[in-house]
Amino acid sequence: MPGTATEAPQEMALELRDVAKSFGSVVALRSGSLAVAPGSIHALVGENGAGKSTLVKIVAGVHRRDSGTVRLHGQDVDFASTAESKAAGIAVIYQEPTLFPDLSVTENIFMGRQPVGRSRRIDRAAMYAEADSLFQRLGVAIDPRRPARGLSIADQQIIEIAKAISLDASVLVMDEPTAALSGVEVDRLFAVARSLRDEGRALVFISHRFDEVFALCDTVTVMRDGEYVSTDAVAETSVEQIVSRMVGREVGDLFPKTPAEIGDVVLAVEGLSSLGTFRDIGFTVRAGEIVGLAGLVGAGRSEIARAVFGVDKYDAGSVHLDGKPVAPRSPRAAIRAGMAFVPEDRRKQGLVTDASVARNVASVIRRGLTHAGVLTNRDENRAAGPWAARLEVKTSALDMHATTMSGGNQQKVVLAKWLATEPKLLIIDEPTRGIDVGTKAEVHRLLSDLAGQGLAILMISSELPEVLGMADRVLVVCEGRITAELSRDEATPEAVMHAATASIHHDVEEVTTA
Amino acid sequence: MSTDTLLVEPSAISPTKRIVGELLRSREIAVGAVLVLVVALTTIKNPNFLFTSNGWRDLLLTPSLLLILAVGQTVVIITRNVDLSVGSTLGLTAYFTGKLFVDHPNIPILVVVLAGLLMGAVLGLVNGVLVAFFKVPALVITLGTLYIYRGIFLSWAGSDRINAGDMPKDFLALGTKQILTIPVLTIVGLVVLAAVGYYLYTARGGRELYAIGSDPEAAVLYGLPVRRRVVGAFVLCGALAGLAGVVYVARYGTVSSGAGYGMELQAVGAAVIGGVAIFGGSGTVWGAAIGAFLLVTINRALPVVGISDFWQRAVVGALIIAAVVLDRVLSARQERRLVAAREETRSNR
Numbered sequence: 118m119p120g121t122a123t124e125a126p127q128e129m130a131l132e133l134r135d136v137a138k139s140f141g142s143v144v145a146l147r148s149g150s151l152a153v154a155p156g157s158i159h160a161l162v163g164e165n166g167a168g169k170s171t172l173v174k175i176v177a178g179v180h181r182r183d184s185g186t187v188r189l190h191g192q193d194v195d196f197a198s199t200a201e202s203k204a205a206g207i208a209v210i211y212q213e214p215t216l217f218p219d220l221s222v223t224e225n226i227f228m229g230r231q232p233v234g235r236s237r238r239i240d241r242a243a244m245y246a247e248a249d250s251l252f253q254r255l256g257v258a259i260d261p262r263r264p265a266r267g268l269s270i271a272d273q274q275i276i277e278i279a280k281a282i283s284l285d286a287s288v289l290v291m292d293e294p295t296a297a298l299s300g301v302e303v304d305r306l307f308a309v310a311r312s313l314r315d316e317g318r319a320l321v322f323i324s325h326r327f328d329e330v331f332a333l334c335d336t337v338t339v340m341r342d343g344e345y346v347s348t349d350a351v352a353e354t355s356v357e358q359i360v361s362r363m364v365g366r367e368v369g370d371l372f373p374k375t376p377a378e379i380g381d382v383v384l385a386v387e388g389l390s391s392l393g394t395f396r397d398i399g400f401t402v403r404a405g406e407i408v409g410l411a412g413l414v415g416a417g418r419s420e421i422a423r424a425v426f427g428v429d430k431y432d433a434g435s436v437h438l439d440g441k442p443v444a445p446r447s448p449r450a451a452i453r454a455g456m457a458f459v460p461e462d463r464r465k466q467g468l469v470t471d472a473s474v475a476r477n478v479a480s481v482i483r484r485g486l487t488h489a490g491v492l493t494n495r496d497e498n499r500a501a502g503p504w505a506a507r508l509e510v511k512t513s514a515l516d517m518h519a520t521t522m523s524g525g526n527q528q529k530v531v532l533a534k535w536l537a538t539e540p541k542l543l544i545i546d547e548p549t550r551g552i553d554v555g556t557k558a559e560v561h562r563l564l565s566d567l568a569g570q571g572l573a574i575l576m577i578s579s580e581l582p583e584v585l586g587m588a589d590r591v592l593v594v595c596e597g598r599i600t601a602e603l604s605r606d607e608a609t610p611e612a613v614m615h616a617a618t619a620s621i622h623h624d625v626e627e628v629t630t631a
Numbered sequence: 632m633s634t635d636t637l638l639v640e641p642s643a644i645s646p647t648k649r650i651v652g653e654l655l656r657s658r659e660i661a662v663g664a665v666l667v668l669v670v671a672l673t674t675i676k677n678p679n680f681l682f683t684s685n686g687w688r689d690l691l692l693t694p695s696l697l698l699i700l701a702v703g704q705t706v707v708i709i710t711r712n713v714d715l716s717v718g719s720t721l722g723l724t725a726y727f728t729g730k731l732f733v734d735h736p737n738i739p740i741l742v743v744v745l746a747g748l749l750m751g752a753v754l755g756l757v758n759g760v761l762v763a764f765f766k767v768p769a770l771v772i773t774l775g776t777l778y779i780y781r782g783i784f785l786s787w788a789g790s791d792r793i794n795a796g797d798m799p800k801d802f803l804a805l806g807t808k809q810i811l812t813i814p815v816l817t818i819v820g821l822v823v824l825a826a827v828g829y830y831l832y833t834a835r836g837g838r839e840l841y842a843i844g845s846d847p848e849a850a851v852l853y854g855l856p857v858r859r860r861v862v863g864a865f866v867l868c869g870a871l872a873g874l875a876g877v878v879y880v881a882r883y884g885t886v887s888s889g890a891g892y893g894m895e896l897q898a899v900g901a902a903v904i905g906g907v908a909i910f911g912g913s914g915t916v917w918g919a920a921i922g923a924f925l926l927v928t929i930n931r932a933l934p935v936v937g938i939s940d941f942w943q944r945a946v947v948g949a950l951i952i953a954a955v956v957l958d959r960v961l962s963a964r965q966e967r968r969l970v971a972a973r974e975e976t977r978s979n980r
Contacts (some may be wrong), residue, residue, distance in 0.1 A: 179852070200854025215849035217842045219912035228842050229855050231835055238833040 128191050130155040130319035131176065131207075131288045136185030138171050145171040147343035149185070151321070153288065153336075158310060158320040160330040160351070163340035164363055164614075165414050165579040169323050172340070173292050177209040178202030189288070208281030212293040214273035218266035223248040225265050226280045251279045255309055271302035278309055289313060290321040295329055307333050325413050325618050327356045339363055357611075360618075364581060364610035374565045374587045380404030382440075383573035384456075384542050386425060389434030394420045395597035398434065402542060407564065407574040409588030409608075411581070412617045417597040418577045419461055422544050425575075426458040427451040438542060457535035459528075461546040461577070505533055528560060536567075543567065546577040561587060581610055593617050658906025659918045666925045673932040680935055688814055694927040695820040696875055696882065698920050700894060701901035702820075702827050703871030705919040706864045708902055709831075711844040711911030712762060712769035714865060717872040717898055719780035720754045721891030724876030726784060729793030729886045732802070740802050747877035748870045754780060755869015759862035777895065788888050795884035806881040816878050820920075823871060828916045840864055844911025900947065901926050904954045926950075 131153045138146040146168040153159040163169050174180045176187065178196030187194050189205055196202040202209075216225050223244055224231075232247065234240040248261035257275050259268075265276065274294055281289050291310075295303045310333060314320055324330055330337060331351055339346040339362045346362050382401045389398040395417040402408045410418045423429040425436050427447045436443045444450040448458070528548065535543065548564065549557040564587060568574055578584045584591055591608040593601040593616035601616035670690070674681040681687060700717050707714045724747045731743050754776070761772045795803060808815045831837035839860050843850040850857050880886055899909075905922025907914030926947060933943040 177852075178854075198854060199852050200856075203854050209852075211852075215846065215852045217845035217849055217912065219845040219908075220838070220841055224838060224842075228853055229835065229839060231838065233835065237835070239835065239838065 128155075129153060129188070130190060131321070132186075132188040133172065133176070134186045134188075136172065136175060136187060137183045138175060138180055139183055144343055146175070146182075148345060149175075149340065149343070150345035151338055152348070153319040153321055155287070155319050156314055156317045157336060158314050158322055158334045160334035160337040161321055161323045161340065162325070162327075162330060162337060162359060162363060163346075164581065166342075167340040167363070168343035169340055170292065171343075173209060173290050173321075173323070176202065176207060176288075176290060178207075203284065203286075206285065206287040207290070208277075208284055208286035208288070209290045210274060210277040210281065210292065210294055214270065214277050216265040216268075216273055216276060218264065220265060221262050222259055222265055222268075222276055223261040225276055226251070226283055247283065248279070251283055254282070255279060257305075269302075271298050271305070274298075274306065275309070278306075278313075282313070286318070288319045288321070290323075292323045293325065294322075295324060295326060303329070327359065327618055331356070360611050360614045364614050374407055374561075374589065375569060377405040377565075377569040378571075379406050379589070380571060383438065384425070384575065385437040385440075387435050387437075389421065389424060389431055389436070391420065391424055391429065391431045395424075395594075398599060400592055400599065400602070402573045402575050404541070404571045404573050405568050406589045407568050407576055407587050409584040409591045410575065410577040410594060411584045411588075411591050411613050412579075412594035414579055416594045416617065418594050419546055421594070422458070422546055422575065422577055425451075426456055426544055428458075452538060452540075455539075455541035457538060457540035457543045459531050459535060459543070459545040459548070461550065505530070529563070532563065540572070542573045542575065544575045544577075547579065548576060549578075549580070549583060557583075581613060584608070584613065585610065595619055659915065659921055662905055662918060662921045662925055666921060666928060669925065669928055669932050673935050676936045680932065684812075687812065688809065689931070690928065691817040692814040692882070693931060694924045695814070695816045696878055697894070697897055697901055697923040697927055698817075698820040699823055699871050699875040699878060700898040701905070701919040701923040702824050702916045703868035703875075704895075704898040705902045705905075705907050705914060705916045706827060706831070706840065707769070707868045708899070708907050708909060709840050709844045709911055709914060710861050710864050711847060712861065712864070713773065713899065713909075714755070714758060714769065714868045714872075715773040715895045715899075716754070716758060716776040716780055717868065717875075718891040718894035718896075719777050719784065720751050720869055720872035721876045721879060721894055722886075722888070723754070723780050723784045723787075724750050724873040725879045725886045725890045726788050726793065726876075726888075728877050728880045729797065732799060733793060733797045736799070740799070740805075743802075744874070744877050747873045749873070751873015751876065752866050752870035755866045755872070756862065758869065759865030762865065763858040763861040781892075785888050788886075790888075793880075793886045798880070798884060802881055803884050806884065816882060819874075819878065823874070824916055824920050827867070831916060836860065836863070841912055845913070897926060898923075900951050904950055906954070906958075908958060909955065 129152045131151070133149055133151045136146060136149040137144070149168055149172045151159070151161065151172065161169050161172070171180065175182045176196075178199045178201050181195070181197065187196075189207070194205060196205070217228065220228070226248055227244055231239045232243040234243075245261050252259050252261065252275075255275060255278065257272070259272055259275065265273065268276070278289075294306060298306065307329075310320055310322070322330070322334055334351050336348060337351050337354065337359065338348045339359055341363055349358075380403055383404050384402040386401070387399045390396045398421055400408065410421070412418050420429060424431045424445075427443070427445060427450060430446050436445070438451075438454045438456060441454065443454045443456070451458070532545075545564070549560050561583070564574060564576070576584075576587060578587075585608055588608070589605055591601075591603045591605075591613060592599050593603065593613055595617050600619050601612070603612055603616075670681060679686050681690065700721065704714060704717060727750055728743055728747050731738055731746060758769070758773055758776055761767065761776075762769045765772075805815050810818065831840065839850070839855050842853065842855060843857050843860055847857065876891070879890060901923035902914065902919040903909055903922070904925060905914065905918030905920065907919055907922075929946060929950070930943060933946065934940075938946075
């Protein structure tokens with residue numbers, strides 16, 4: 118029953134209505150709504166970029182909303198800082214726990230509100246005793262005096278939960294707490310979460326794993342593109358229904374790839390594995406083909422790309438380009454073999470923002486431009502000119518600094534830089550992140566043209582419409598494995614989403630106890 | 632609730648094992664042992680180094696200046712910042728102190744001490760505000776104020792020099808007076824050390840300094856008053872540098888424009904040798920104090936055992952590098968263990 122979230126009879130522990138937040142011109146949250154009852158576990162689901170994290174950060178007091186209402190137990194609230202949100206009884210557990218590695222576990226729990234004795238000195242005995250009783254209650258054996266450094270992610274989350282309990286938080290938000298946990302650890306976390314629910318606390322649980330949502334939660338709210346979509350009782354809905362609501366949108370103003378002649382295999386990856394990151398990755402990319410690497414953030418897509426290009430090491434497997442093996446761990450070898458890599462964070466990894474456009478474009482090929490070891494601006498400009506023109510980089514002059522350019526134009530400069538090496542394979546990570554809609558289409562047209570000229574392209578994208586619009590073939594990565602390979606016709610939003618969230622079944626085999 | 636059966640991996644270390652491990656890894660004890668060794672070896676070579684009243688006094692008195700600076704520096708480094716301006720602050724307050732005595736011959740000593748503290752605190756406040764509110768790295772800000780404070784000092788003092796004759800006798804007596812054979816200035820340094828050490832260990836504010844240095848972003852998410860604490864650390868560091876300026880005048884009886892020159896790096900060196908992590912979050916003022924004693928004592932001991940000036944500096948440099956490399960190796964080892972633990976829990980899936 119979409120749209121009934123705000124008509125619940127009992128007083129909600131936490132209620133957000135039409136909350137919006139923009140960062141500059143980027144709208145992160147258009148209209149977020151969420152109503153969590155006390156004594157319940159409420160799931161919040163949505164694609165990457167649906168606005169969940171922004172919503173959580175508004176509740177946590179990290180960001181301030183632009184408009185809309187937030188109510189806590191019926192009272193209007195507006196948190197200016199994390200301290201205020203904490204004082205009001207809201208505890209947020211982030212995906213990556215935020216602990217102080219140098220301090221003891223106990224200090225981490227009580228930082229800023231340690232029990233104090235006479236003349237406001239910290240009463241350590243009382244603090245350790247309280248930590249001990251908290252851990253006993255949670256049923257875990259963690260030495261309260263050990264430093265937080267070196268704890269497993271699961272234990273770090275337990276510390277965060279202990280902190281929330283000691284705060285006597287009435288609302289607990291967990292942002293993808295299970296992403297880094299093993300099956301047994303997930304079970305322990307769930308047991309703790311249920312007992313907190315039974316105490317009458319309200320829990321918000323953000324997860325991409327539907328099996329967990331259905332096992333743990335009683336209500337589920339779906340978000341899409343920064344907007345509230347629906348709220349249902351978990352018992353009355355299904356995975357299919359939720360998935361269709363998560364992705365239900367038009368593949369609108371995107372430039373679809375024009376069919377190109379698919380040639381020979383350019384890139385062949387076999388059995389690529391890296392301990393703890395990805396396992397047994399095998400795929401090919403042909404000339405003129407765009408292969409999309411889809412999946413959730415953190416699934417291991419960028420890591421695979423970095424390993425193929427030789428930035429990161431891998432433990433097993435092989436990479437062949439045009440049938441010839443490419444040496445591992447050497448971006449130089451990869452470039453020489455004919456690979457080009459446009460990274461996700463172009464400001465940090467792809468572009469010298471304080472250098473001129475010409476210098477940026479010429480940076481990879483500068484060895485070939487030098488005369489007796491000397492590189493002149495003229496040489497750089499001569500080499501950069503044609504590429505900048507071809508990609509329609511909008512700059513007044515080639516000596517303009519890249520830092521003053523728009524995101525779309527920066528992306529073109531990075532592309533020009535790599536295309537100047539005349540690569541056979543282009544790996545591009547999030548090609549249109551942070552780029553406005555108009556320029557997006559331009560980047561898409563560009564990629565399509567390049568494929569038409571016989572370039573093989575491996576494209577990583579978290580934006581489903583982009584993957585579906587551009588890719589000839591879609592590989593879906595989930596938790597470090599390729600869980601589906603879909604042709605253009607098979608690749609529907611639902612199919613990709615299913616494969617991307619197809620979490621591996623947790624085998625609870627040998628449970629070791631202390 | 633009974634989740635005992637779900638327990639995955641005990642993170643507990645037995646208390647005895649932990650205490651023994653902490654003692655073994657304790658930098659304070661290691662550096663203290665080196666200090667005792669240096670003193671012992673030098674004394675064997677030349678018994679006058681320790682077993683004369685002058686030898687004993689100098690052993691305790693000479694490090695007191697650096698001790699005060701190192702304590703202040705440690706408080707700043709713990710917050711993942713650094714204060715390079717302390718040498719200039721020391722010089723400027725030393726001259727200010729002397730000038731007060733010259734212009735007001737009957738001024739009470741206590742007023743001068745407070746004035747020195749206050750002046751140092753104001754100079755520290757400038758550093759703190761610039762670092763905390765303009766988000767410029769402390770290294771850059773305090774490198775700038777190092778030159779600015781020194782420049783103010785130079786243009787104020789010129790070639791002027793304040794001599795012992797300009798100062799009241801009672802004040803200069805502080806530089807040589809001893810209580811139970813312990814020099815008064817050393818006692819001042821130890822009192823500062825104890826007070827700051829006690830604050831860092833037992834006060835909420837003190838623990839928050841560690842938290843901020845350990846992970847500044849987490850500190851914000853915790854809702855800690857990060858800016859206020861960072862400014863406070865710089866003010867304390869500046870005030871102690873001001874106190875060191877007063878101590879400088881009492882000890883040497885003369886101030887010229889070179890006063891305190893290069894002391895900031897010695898203070899950082901003492902802290903690093905004493906186990907204060909340069910990236911913040913860990914280390915104690917006790918360690919920094921022992922580091923200050925070691926640094927000064929080595930400098931005094933090497934000529935006694937007949938080692939040339941060049942090697943004296945090289946030894947100090949080697950000591951600092953060794954301390955940092957040791958930190959790096961230890962934290963890399965810990966990091967590896969952490970990754971191994973994660974892999975283990977992952978492969979249990």
